[in-house]
Amino acid sequence: MNTVDEHKTIKRVLNGDVKAFEEIVVLFQDMVFTLAYRVVKNREEAEEVAQDVFIKVFKSLKSFNEKSKLSTWIYRITYNLSINRYRSQKQQLVTTKIDNSNENKLGYTKDALTELSEQEKREVINKAILRLAETEKIIITLYYYEDLPIAEIAEIVGISPQNVKVKLFRSRQKLHTELKDKVGLEILDYEYN
Amino acid sequence: MNTTNEDMDRLVRRAVKMSPLEKPDKGFSHSVMSKIEGLAEEKVIIPERSPLISQTGWMIIVSLIVIAFSVLLISGPTKISLSYFDNYVSLFNSISLFNSVSLFSNINYSFPISVSNIFLTGLFAFVFFFIIEISIITRNIKKVNH
Numbered sequence: 001m002n003t004v005d006e007h008k009t010i011k012r013v014l015n016g017d018v019k020a021f022e023e024i025v026v027l028f029q030d031m032v033f034t035l036a037y038r039v040v041k042n043r044e045e046a047e048e049v050a051q052d053v054f055i056k057v058f059k060s061l062k063s064f065n066e067k068s069k070l071s072t073w074i075y076r077i078t079y080n081l082s083i084n085r086y087r088s089q090k091q092q093l094v095t096t097k098i099d100n101s102n103e104n105k106l107g108y109t110k111d112a113l114t115e116l117s118e119q120e121k122r123e124v125i126n127k128a129i130l131r132l133a134e135t136e137k138i139i140i141t142l143y144y145y146e147d148l149p150i151a152e153i154a155e156i157v158g159i160s161p162q163n164v165k166v167k168l169f170r171s172r173q174k175l176h177t178e179l180k181d182k183v184g185l186e187i188l189d190y191e192y193n
Numbered sequence: 194m195n196t197t198n199e200d201m202d203r204l205v206r207r208a209v210k211m212s213p214l215e216k217p218d219k220g221f222s223h224s225v226m227s228k229i230e231g232l233a234e235e236k237v238i239i240p241e242r243s244p245l246i247s248q249t250g251w252m253i254i255v256s257l258i259v260i261a262f263s264v265l266l267i268s269g270p271t272k273i274s275l276s277y278f279d280n281y282v283s284l285f286n287s288i289s290l291f292n293s294v295s296l297f298s299n300i301n302y303s304f305p306i307s308v309s310n311i312f313l314t315g316l317f318a319f320v321f322f323f324i325i326e327i328s329i330i331t332r333n334i335k336k337v338n339h
Contacts, residue, residue, distance in 0.1 A: 018226075018233040025222045034215040047217050054225045058232065118211075125212040144209040169198070176201045179208050 006070040013061055025054055028071065031146065032078045038137040039082035040089060041130060049085050053078045069152070076156045079138055086134060128178045136171035139164060245329055254322070261314055268310060 012020040032053050037046035056077055064073060129137055135157055142148045142156065150168075154161040246254070 016233075018230055021229055022222060022226050025225050029222055029225075030214045030216055033217040033221070037215045043215075046215070047221060050217060050221070051225055051228065055228060055232065058229050122212045125208050129209065129212070140209065144206050145214060172198075172201055172205050175205050175208065179205075 007066055010061060010064065010066075010070070013058070021054075021058055024057070024070070024074075028074050029054075031071075031141075032074065034145070035075065035078045035138055035141060036082045036085075038130060038141060039079075039086050039134050042089075045085060045089070046082075049078070049081050052081055056081070068155075071146070072148075072152050072155055075142065076158075079156055079158075082138075083134060124182050125179060128175055128182075131178070132171050132174060133167075135159070136167050136174075139167050140171050140175070143168060245333055250329075258318075261318060265311060265314060 009020050009023050013024075029050065033046055033050045036049040036053070037043065040046050040049060053074065057074055064070070129140060132140065138157055139153055142153050143150075148156075150161045150164050154164045157164065159167075
């Protein structure tokens with residue numbers, strides 16, 4: 001959906017065509033859910049956050065500034081609600097350690113490609129992303145999945161573009177260090193080329 | 194071998210994209226939409242409230258009051274007698290049509306009570322605004338019922 005279509009859909013919703021809002025939900029649900037899940041680390045809670053995001057978007061659709069992108073606005077709401085949920089979660093629970101048992105069993109000293117199936121590689125990558133700091137996860141997800149420019153990511157997470165660049169560099173280094181032995185990043189790169 | 198930032202970016206991009214976006218449960222959009230539709234219905238039930246008398250209406254009313262008070266202040270605290278209605282009566286009597294009717298010519302129209310200017314103006318203003326208010330309320334009730 002391009003910006004023109006986005007604005008048409010918003011107008012339809014504002015004129016009382018509530019069903020048109022489903023187009024927005026379907027379009028953004030995966031990204032909103034992924035961002036929420038990466039912050040709260042729990043599917044049920046992530047679904048609740050995602051639902052709250054869409055309800056908030058619907059309620060404040062009138063105040064949406066047509067000059068900005070709908071996606072940027074929705075992701076900013078997602079980021080804020082997820083971080084709020086994460087903070088209240090943190091107060092209630094002792095942080096659960098991410099289960100490393102599979103990684104220990106597999107023994108990464110051997111050739112990573114022969115040891116790990118595609119599914120296992122995905123799990124390792126996902127866990128590595130989940131180990132990043134909350135804002136770093138959001139930055140990595142928006143930068144690599146959505147290919148969003150630095151300025152837009154800065155607007156979403158509410159920090160300066162320079163700060164986003166620093167955080168992106170650090171999280172990229174962390175992921176590289178963690179994944180190069182586990183999934184054999186260089187071999188992976190060779191495979192794709 | 195030292196990995197440059199560009200290499201690292203390329204390698205991490207490939208790795209990250211191997212792990213697809215998370216998907217919510219199948220009924221997610223349906224459950225969101227049912228909540229949204231519920232919200233939309235609530236919105237419809239609450240009627241938009243508008244004031245009975247608009248801003249312009251209030252401006253006119255206030256300026257009328259100000260004008261009335263200014264006139265009263267300028268005219269001073271003199272009292273008038275309601276017997277000035279006698280003038281109208283004599284006007285009626287002067288018309289030949291009424292003169293021919295004995296009923297009119299024989300009645301003595303005199304008003305012994307005298308009231309102040311303020312009371313009289315207040316009474317007229319009350320009647321005037323009461324009529325305006327009734328007409329506005331009636332119009333609004335009709336609008337709501339439609």
